Amino acid sequence: MVTTSASPEAEGPARLLIVSATMGEGHNATARALRAAAQRVWPGIEVEWADVLDVMGRGTGPVFRWIYATSVERLPWLYEFFYTSVWHHRWFAKAAKRVIGAWSGRRLASVIDAARPDAIVSTYPMGSTGLEWLRRHRGLSVPTAAWVSDIAPHPSWVHEGVTVNMVMHEVAVEAARRSVPGAPVAVSAPPVPGRFAPGDRGAARERLGLPDAGPLAVVSCGSLAFGDPSGAVRELLGGGPAACVVVVTGRDERLRRRLERGFAGDERVRVLGWVDDMATLMTAADLVVTNAGGATALEALACGRAVVLHDPIPGHGKANARLLEEAGLARVCAGPGELARTVRELVTRPERLRALEEAARRHTSAHRLDDDLRVFARQPGAARARPLPAPDALFLHASTPEVPQYVGTALVFEPGPPLTRKDAAGMLAAVPGVGGRLLPATLVRRARWDPGEDADPLSLVDEVVAGDLARSVDAFFSVPLDTTRALGAARLVTGLPGQRRALLVKLHHALGDGMTVLQALLSDTDTSTGLSWAIRPTTSVGGNGFRPAPGKLAGGLWELARAGRAPATPLDVAITGPDRHHAVVRLPGKEVRQAARALGVAPADLLKAVFAEAVHDVLGAQPGARFRLMAPWSLRGTGSLRAAGNHTGAVSVDLPVGPMDLRTRASLVANGLRERIDAGVPEAAHAVVRLIGRLPPRLHALAARSVYRGDWFNAIGTVMPGPRREIRWHGSVMSEAYPVLALAPGSGLAWGAMTWGRWITMVFTGTPAQAAFVDGIAARTDALLAELAGDHAGP
Numbered sequence: 001m002v003t004t005s006a007s008p009e010a011e012g013p014a015r016l017l018i019v020s021a022t023m024g025e026g027h028n029a030t031a032r033a034l035r036a037a038a039q040r041v042w043p044g045i046e047v048e049w050a051d052v053l054d055v056m057g058r059g060t061g062p063v064f065r066w067i068y069a070t071s072v073e074r075l076p077w078l079y080e081f082f083y084t085s086v087w088h089h090r091w092f093a094k095a096a097k098r099v100i101g102a103w104s105g106r107r108l109a110s111v112i113d114a115a116r117p118d119a120i121v122s123t124y125p126m127g128s129t130g131l132e133w134l135r136r137h138r139g140l141s142v143p144t145a146a147w148v149s150d151i152a153p154h155p156s157w158v159h160e161g162v163t164v165n166m167v168m169h170e171v172a173v174e175a176a177r178r179s180v181p182g183a184p185v186a187v188s189a190p191p192v193p194g195r196f197a198p199g200d201r202g203a204a205r206e207r208l209g210l211p212d213a214g215p216l217a218v219v220s221c222g223s224l225a226f227g228d229p230s231g232a233v234r235e236l237l238g239g240g241p242a243a244c245v246v247v248v249t250g251r252d253e254r255l256r257r258r259l260e261r262g263f264a265g266d267e268r269v270r271v272l273g274w275v276d277d278m279a280t281l282m283t284a285a286d287l288v289v290t291n292a293g294g295a296t297a298l299e300a301l302a303c304g305r306a307v308v309l310h311d312p313i314p315g316h317g318k319a320n321a322r323l324l325e326e327a328g329l330a331r332v333c334a335g336p337g338e339l340a341r342t343v344r345e346l347v348t349r350p351e352r353l354r355a356l357e358e359a360a361r362r363h364t365s366a367h368r369l370d371d372d373l374r375v376f377a378r379q380p381g382a383a384r385a386r387p388l389p390a391p392d393a394l395f396l397h398a399s400t401p402e403v404p405q406y407v408g409t410a411l412v413f414e415p416g417p418p419l420t421r422k423d424a425a426g427m428l429a430a431v432p433g434v435g436g437r438l439l440p441a442t443l444v445r446r447a448r449w450d451p452g453e454d455a456d457p458l459s460l461v462d463e464v465v466a467g468d469l470a471r472s473v474d475a476f477f478s479v480p481l482d483t484t485r486a487l488g489a490a491r492l493v494t495g496l497p498g499q500r501r502a503l504l505v506k507l508h509h510a511l512g513d514g515m516t517v518l519q520a521l522l523s524d525t526d527t528s529t530g531l532s533w534a535i536r537p538t539t540s541v542g543g544n545g546f547r548p549a550p551g552k553l554a555g556g557l558w559e560l561a562r563a564g565r566a567p568a569t570p571l572d573v574a575i576t577g578p579d580r581h582h583a584v585v586r587l588p589g590k591e592v593r594q595a596a597r598a599l600g601v602a603p604a605d606l607l608k609a610v611f612a613e614a615v616h617d618v619l620g621a622q623p624g625a626r627f628r629l630m631a632p633w634s635l636r637g638t639g640s641l642r643a644a645g646n647h648t649g650a651v652s653v654d655l656p657v658g659p660m661d662l663r664t665r666a667s668l669v670a671n672g673l674r675e676r677i678d679a680g681v682p683e684a685a686h687a688v689v690r691l692i693g694r695l696p697p698r699l700h701a702l703a704a705r706s707v708y709r710g711d712w713f714n715a716i717g718t719v720m721p722g723p724r725r726e727i728r729w730h731g732s733v734m735s736e737a738y739p740v741l742a743l744a745p746g747s748g749l750a751w752g753a754m755t756w757g758r759w760i761t762m763v764f765t766g767t768p769a770q771a772a773f774v775d776g777i778a779a780r781t782d783a784l785l786a787e788l789a790g791d792h793a794g795p
Contacts, residue, residue, distance in 0.1 A: 012042035013118035019127035026295030030149035052127035076314040083315030093155035104130030132161035152319035189367035190298040195279040198304035204284035220248040239343030306356035390693025391646040395509035397704035408506035415499040416732035425457035434488040441697035455486040465495040556684025566628040583778030585762040591789030604719040609666035612655035614780035621657040630713035633682035649682030710746025
C-alpha cells in the first residue's frame, strides 16, 4: 500500500486500486504513471496495486508470458491470426473475454473486498476483463477505467462494462468504438512518468557522454527486446553515416552481448542493457526507433521526439504503426531499406524531422494526465443489473407476501442532539444496493438485482411518535417493503420513555446477511473510525471466504442427509399474513458471560440452552422431546470480511427440551453444536445452496423454496457479535441495537441476539396468532438469564 500524509483533495477517492500485470514493462509503466498522478491530484490517497496474473494463480504469469513471447518471436503467424480473429469474429472475442473475465474476476473479487477502493484503474486487458465481469455478475459499482496504453485499441482491450476506456489519441476513438460497439471511450494524455517531457537535447547528451553534434538515434524494442535490432542499426548507419546509434536491449542480456560482438570496433554504435533513465536518453535523441509502438513510443512522444516504427511486430505492433502514422506522429518503415531512406530524408530535410517533433509536442500538450484522472474519478460508478449469487437469490426465492424475507435492526439512542430523517437516510444509503429492486427468475434468466431508478433515500424514511419500542417494531416490520421501488426502509421513532429515540431499519435479505447490515449502518456513525469491521461494504463482489477440505464437506453432507425432518411442535404453523409480533429483551452482557464460564460453555451456547429451557417451560415438553433450531453460521473469511451479500451457512441442532437441569442442557447443546460444526455442516449447507444455484432458473427457485422452510427446522436463532465500545451517531449515544430476523415459511419463531456495549440484546419474532408463545418464551428466557446473572438484567 502507498500512503502519503497530506489531506486528500475534496471529493476525491480515498482509496485507489490499480490492476496491472508484468507482461514486459509497458503495463506497469502506465500503472506507475497513474499512481504518481493520483498522488499529485489527491495527496494522502491510499493506492493498492494488484498484478492480475499473480492474482489469477501460481504459474499463470510465467505461462502467459511464455505464450506471448513465443507467439511473437517464433510463431508470429499464430499471434497475427489471434489478433485478426478478435477483430473479424466478434463471437471469438466475446468467448475469450467471457472465459478470462470469469477467471480473473473471481480472483480479483477478494482483492477488491480487502482493498475497499473508491475507484479502480486497469492497465492490462485481463484485469479490465475481470472488472467488467465483476460489474455484470457481482455488483461492482465503483468507477472503473481501462487505460489502453497502446495507441491502437482492440476488442480485448476495450470493454462495454467499465466506466470508461481511455485511449491515447483521437484517431483511436473510432477504432475503440468499432471494436466494442457501445463502449464508453475518452482520450487521455499518454500515461507516462512526469520525467518524460521535452528537454534540452544538448544538456542530455552531455550528461550521458554522447556526441554533441550529428544525428543521434535510439533503438529500443521494449523490456522484452522482441526482434533483431541489428538490421535497424545497419540501416540507420547506412542512411546517416555520421549518426550515432544507441541500442537498448532491455533485460535480454544474450542480445546485448551478441550486438556488442556484432558492432565491436564501430564507435558510432553503443549497446546498452537495461536503462534506468530512459527519459534522459530519449531527450538526447533526434530519432527513437522501435518495433511495437507501445510504452516506448508513448514515452518518446512525451519527450517531443520523432518516432519511427521499423519492421513492426505482428498484431498490436502493426496496428500501432498504422494509427501512429495516420495521426502524423510517426513514420513506418516495414520493408527492407525503408529505414535507411527515411533517415536520409530526415537528415537532408530537417524541417520534416522538426515537424514530427512538433506533432509530438502538440499531442502530449493537448491533455494532462492529472485532469484525465480527475474527470474519471468524478464519474459515478453506475451500478448495472446483475444476477444474484445463489446465497442471495435463496432469500428472493423463499420470500412470499405472507413470509417476506427481511433482516433489520432497532437502534436505540439516549437523549441528545436532534436526529432527523435526513440523518437516517444517510445511514440507510450506506447499504449497498438498497435503492435498487429485485427481478424474479424467469424460464431463461436468473433472479437479478437491478438499479432501477435509484430511489431517493430520504423517500424511504418516515417518522412517528410512539411510547413503546416493541409495539413500534411490530408496526414497522408488519408493513411489506415495496421492492419494485427499493429494497429497504427506515423509521425514526421519537417519544420513547426517558426521551430516548430509535431508528428502525429493514432490508431485503437478498442484499446481505446481518454482518452486511451492521457494517453498513455503523459505517455512518461518529465513532466508526477504529471499528475495523464497521466499514461500509462498497460492493458485493467477494467470494465465500472458505475452502472446506473434501473430507469435511462430505461429512457435513452426510450429517445433513441423515438429519431428516424436524419434529412437530406447536410453533409449526401456516403463516397467513405479513403481520408480526415481537418481544424485546435486554440482558447484562458481563454477567451472562460470567454465567457461561461457570457452566463451562460459550455465551452463544448458553443463550441457546436457555432458549431450550424456556421452550420446555412454555410448551411443557416431555422427556426426550426435541426442538430443532437452525442457527445461521458466518463463513466469512479474510476475502469476504467486509463484503456485502450473504456469506453464511447454517448449522441445525436438535435442542433437548425435556426436563433436566440447566447445566446438563447447556452441555448437551454445546456438544451437539460442536459435533455438527466440526463435521462441516455449515459449509455443507452453504455448498448445497450454491449447488442448487447451478440448476436452471425456475428449478433453482423451486429447490430454494424446498430447502428453506419449516419442514427442516422449528425455529431460527442466531447470536451476532457487536461492538463493546460506545457508539455515537450525530452526537447521540447508540446505547442498544436489537437484531430482527425473518420467519421462514412454516416456522413460527425466529430470534436474534447481539452483544452491544454492556448489554446482550434479543428480539423474538412470531406471528400475532403465536403471540402468547413468543411472549412466554421471551419472558422465560429473560427470567432464566436474569437469575443466572444475579438478577442484574435491565427492563
